[in-house]
Each structure stands twice: as C-alpha cells, then as structure tokens.
Amino acid sequence: MFRQAFHVTYTTARRIVIGVVGASVLLLGIIMLVTPGPAFVLIPLGLAILAIEFVWARRWLHKLREMISQRNADSRAERADQHRRER
DSSP, X not given: OHHHHHHHHHHHHHHHHHXXXXXXHHHHHHHTTTSXXXXXXXXXXXXXXXXXXXXXXXXXXXXXXXXXXXXXXXXXXXXXXXXXXXX
C-alpha cells in the first residue's frame, strides 16, 4: 500500500515539476521572440522538456522539427539552383 501511494505521489510530482520547468523555458522563449535573446533555442528546448511527459508537446516538437528540416532543404535546393544558374 505504501509503495503504491509513493509511486502515485512520485509520478504526480515528477509530472508537475517537468510541466513547470518546461512551461517556464517555453514561456521565456516566447517572450524572447519580442525581446533580445535566443528564442529559437529556448522554444524547442522547452518543448523537448515538456515532451518527456506530454504527448501534445511531443507532437508540436515533431512538427517544429519537420518545418525546420523542410526549410533547410528548401534553402539548400535554392542555393544549388543559384549556383547552377551562375555557371
């Protein structure tokens, strides 16, 4: 009985701590979109922390990774096209 109560308490406390820390980092990143600071580092970091416990954050992080990957691929393709045109 004690083990079960401890497990429930530990799981809940862990989820709360991860939620608070992740939300704080994410909020700082969002604030840094309009103020000086590394917003584009803190936002994915906050989502990664939240993704440890929350499925919705995992989905957002996955979408963000796909968007960044696609943007990088488009940029590489555009530079390659420009290089071919210059020759």
